[in-house]
Amino acid sequence: MTQQGVRWTADQVLALAPDATSRKAGSKLGAAGPWSETGCSEEGTVWGLCKGSGSKPYQTIIDIADASGPAYKCSCPSRKFPCKHALGLLLLWSGDDGAVPPGQAPDWAEQWIAGRRERAAEKRTSGTAASPAAADPEAARRRAERRAERITAGATELEQRLTDLLRGGLAAAEQAGYGLWEETAARMVDAQAPGLAARVRELGAVPGSGPGWPVRLLEECALLHLLDQGWLRRDRLPEPLAATVRSRIGLPAAADGPPVRDRWLVLAQYDTADTRLTTRRIWLYGVExxxxxxxxxxxxxGRAPELALPVGLALEAEVSAYPGAGQVRAALGERFAPPAPAAVRPRGVTTAEAAARYGEALRADPWLDSVPVTLERVIPTPDGDSWQLADADEDAALPLTPAARSRAGLWRLVALSGGAPVKVFGECGHQGFTPLTAWARDEGTAVPLC
Structure with a gap:
């Protein structure tokens, strides 16, 4: 696989899995037993037939080298991408033990890859063609004004409900139960303010959540009040902060920052899900x-997001920032080469510097839960019933978040460290630090922890 340099590691393959179930099922198929007619090409295609429950084996093919990212095709009925067969075939290929030898792709694989290349070429051609006439700008302006009026009415109503809550006392929130918050959240949905609705729903889980819940509820109510006031007084705010308020309210925005071309190292990838939506977060680090x-x-x-990038690889691409004060969200633009191994690591800081970085970021975005940080030399250490990341060279530490303590990735981090310092990338916020990826040493490969 000359375009790939070296084959991916098993960790990089499993990082593509849409969920834990697929990761486990794909691992079982990462052996030669169920596979036949496997092969790979120098252009970055891997194929094979996997024996399943039916009379015909599943035809599985992966296009690794396309600059738009890994693509998968399998004749199985799974709705997950990649499916367990694609993960198993990639694991078999990553073993580099001759189980997936170089060769000529069969007709069914050639047809799929040729069609994919043709569609990509058509898309590039259509992208350079003249676009159709833009929508009526006056109609768009009227729609935006009507939505702003609805949001303003919803924010005003929410302010009154927060006032009633504080006037009646926080103890009433525990007695009222979750129904009060769900009804309020529904009103914010009607007002077309999904960001407000999401924060209201989070309030419903705070009462009765354990010792100190009134303090946590008051803190969250204060942040919600601040967001309300930010919207109602948005015309008085500096434009970057006003853009942040609009984003937190839930108004869509385009990535309007200038494209930055760089080699982007894939630091981490993980999913969060509710009953309606699965959100995938991918962290990138620009080498230059x-x-x-x-x-x-x-x-x-229930479908996994389509975008998937292997942790620990780097891709040459353009990235454009979204508007807002201190925002790190970006849109992935044109990709010039497929993901490939990279020896670069992000620069690290101490735990004290990480905490200070989060504090500075709050000045630009008071509703920020966490910031991306790489800790340079830390050791995972027990702290009573909890865990922390202690600086190897300073008398300082960061506690791990409750979510991090409940993940299996914590034990991978402890095993990777073995009591020695490691470099860890993760998210640092008011609840502590959530480790996402670690390196045992500068020349070591990235180990996903989520």
Missing amino acids: SDRTALLLSYGVA
Whole structure:
């Protein structure tokens, strides 16, 4: 696989899995037993037949080298991308033990890859063609004004409900139950303010959540009040902060920052899901720009998001920032080469510097939950019933978040460290630090922890 340099590691393959179930099922298929007629090409295609429950084996093919990212095709009925067969075939290929030898692709694989290349060429051609006439700008302006009026009415109503809550006392929130918050959230949905609705729903889980819940509820109410006031007084705010308020309210925005071309190291990838939507977060680090960027992609109705990038590889691409004060979210633009191994690592800081970085970021975005940070030399250490990342060279530490303590990735981090310092990338916020990727030493490969 000359375009890939070296084959991916098993960790990089499994990082593509849409969920834990697929990761486990794909691992079982990463052996030669169920596979036949496997092969790979120098152009970056891997194929094979996998024996399944039916009479015919599943035809599985992966296009690794396309600059638009890995693509998968399998004749199985799974709706997940990649499916367990694609993951198993990639694991078999990553073993580099001759189980997936170089060769000529069969007809069914050639047809798919040729069609994919043709569609990509058509897309590039259509992208350079003259675009159709833009929508009526006056109609768009009227729609935006009507939505702003609805949001303003919803924010005003929410302010009154927060006032009533504080006037009646926080104890009433526990007695009222979750129904009060869900009804309020529904009103914010009607007002076309999904950001407000999401924050209201989070409030419903705070009462009765354990010791100290009134303090946490008051803090969250204060942040919600601040966001309300930010919207109602948005015309008085500096434009970057006003853009942040619009984003937190839930108004869509385009990535209007200038494209930054760089070699982007894939630092981490993980999914969060609710009953309606799966959100995938991919963290990138620009080798030349020394900049960290966040890509968001979504999947609905139980489907995994389509965008998937292997952790620890780097891709040459353009990235454009979204508007807003201190925002790290970006959009992935044109990609010039497929993901390939890279020896570069992001620069690290101490735990004290990481905490200070989060504090500075809050000045630009008071509703920020966390910031991306790489800790240079830390050791995972027990702290009573909890865990922390202690500086190897300073008397300082960061506690791990409750979510991090409940993940299996914590034990991978402990095993990787073995009591020695490691470099860790993750998210640092008011609840502590969530490790996402670690390196045992400068020349070591990235180990996903999520």
